[in-house]
Amino acid sequence: MENFIITEKYFVLHFDEYPILFIGFNEKQQIVIGSFLYEDENEKLLFFYSIVSNTTAINFLNRHITYLELLKCAIDIYIVKKDYNYQVVTFDKITFENIDPELLPIGTVYSPLVDKEIIDNFQNNYLSFHTQKYFDLSMPTSIYKNDHFPYLDAEKFEKFVNVKSNNNAISYLVVVAKPIIRYRDAHKSKKYIDKKLAHV
Amino acid sequence: MEFESIHVDTDCNCIYGASQDIDSIYVRKISNLEVLEKDLKSHWEKGTRIDDDCNLICGYKGLSINIWNENSQKSIITKFLLTFGISQKSKSSLYIFKFKENAGLLKHTPTKDDEHHYTFYKSDNFKPEMLEKVEIKELRSFLE
Secondary structure, three states, X not given: OOOOOOOEEEEEEEEEOEEEEEEEEOOOOOEEEEEEEEEOOOOOEEEEEEEEOHHHHHHHHOOOOOHHHHHHOOOEEEEEEEOOOOOEEEEEEEOHXXXXXXXXXOOOOOOOOOOHHHHHHHHHHHHHHHHHHOOOOOXXXXXXXXXXXXXXXXXXXXXXXXXXXXXXXXXXXXXXXXXXXXXHHOOOOHHHHHHHHOOO | OOOHXXXXXXXXXXXXXXXXXXXXOEEEEEOOOOOXXXXXXXXXXXXXXXXXXHHHHHHHHOEEXXXXXXXXXXXXXXXXXXXXXXXXXXXXXXXXXXXXXXXXEEEEOOEOXXXXXXXXXXXXXXXXXXXXXXXXXXXXXXXX
16 A cells, blocks of 8 residues: 555545645554645646654644645655545655645645644554554664654663663553653653653 | 436435525635636536435535625635645635526535535526626735
């Protein structure tokens, strides 16, 4: 299955005759954000599908970055042509630099206001999936090499793992991810996190 | 008014609760500065097919329009500008119009994000001339 296909948690952020802006997860549990482009002369619907990091998605949903900025830092971008039953007809993987400027969003467009519940849903779903992947602590380096926890520097994160690897690293990671220490707090000091964890 | 075309391939009664309104002003997005037949095609006419949910089927068989008045204009423009900001190549003009007699029937079909949304069901005799143009505006003009 192609990476841009949303298989879970499909959610429309903006609807106007068509789903104009939407989000979900692909089968690899990566966050996919799609947007409607236009209807071509052959009555086909064109869309952008971008695979983005968790940080990018959450920044976008929280309106910290524009849709244009999201596209700039997307991991992969596809242009997808669909029929009126939303079946994929063709698709092309493209780079941001090669996008026809006519297709780019206006630089001042942010995500519509979204309930915090929806943002948390994406954040927590993503984190719980990815923390599960790292239950195997024989590969600690893979944890901090990816960008799932960008606000934790490698040293701190390694300590987290080491501190708890003797008893319950799994629950520790899940606790860090949700809901006691939220993702946005992960950059705070170990003292702050330890204080929070003391109340778990 | 007859509505056989709309009901030819469904058991859903799409015009139940719908009525005619030749007094109010409505708006629909169109591609250019003139109305083309393709601008007035429903999703169903373009080929979208779904099963078993009459609300969805009737939604696809009708045309999405918005009532255009003092109360609705601001939120409609906000919604359309967001769409335009995301997809600049999509429909970029507003066709503001009134219905003439026997064009069809309307149902108020508000959504979570759009309380001014209506669905228009074309009668069997519908022709684009049954819409009376009030004004056509470019969405871009609202950006300035």
